[in-house]
Amino acid sequence: MLKLVLDTNIFISAINFDAKPELIVxxxxSKQAKGYISRFIIAEVCxxxxxxxxxSPEKIDRAENILLNxxxxxxxxxIINTIKNCPPDNKILACAVAAKAxxxxxxDKKHILLLKKIKNIPILSPEQFL
Incomplete structure (x- = not known):
């Protein structure tokens, strides 16, 4: 089964705009892939x-429960320090590496996607993945 880590922006797009990010979520x-998440990603989404x-707080709680479940x-x-000009993005990279995704x-076209990979883990846009 594929192991995936999704950046915060994928969750936000899936919740608010549907389309390809929603298909990935x-x-x-639906248990066709295994997703990994960190407390940092959950906090950033919320x-x-x-x-x-x-x-509303209720909708945020519901979204958080969906992620946790x-x-x-x-x-x-x-600790990864690959992205110097946006340190929080390194926490997304660390989650992917720790999960062995x-x-x-x-x-994130400004920072994360430019890397193309981290520790041999391909970094793809939703379009590239699907």
Whole structure:
């Protein structure tokens, strides 16, 4: 089974805009792929839903529960400093490395996608993955 780590922007797009990111999340929720997530990613999703999209606390709790019920929670325990100009992105990379993911899926064209891979883990956009 494929092991995936999804960047925060993939979750946000799946929740708000559907399309390809939602298809990728559905692969995990339907058990066609195994998804991994860290507390950092969950916190970033919740903060973005609250601050940028003005989700109510109830909707944020529901989204968090969906993530916790469908993705394997891991704590990386490693530090990666590959992306100097956006340090939080390194926590996404660390999650993928710690999970020994087959793919890291991201929509971040400024930082993460430019790497193309991290520790032999391909980094793909949703379009490339699907």
């Amino acid at each position: 559905r692969l995990v929720s 903060t973005t839903l609250r601050n940028k999209f003005k989700f 469908n993705f394997v929670l891991i704590e990386p325990g490693i 087959d793919y890291l899926i991201s929509g």
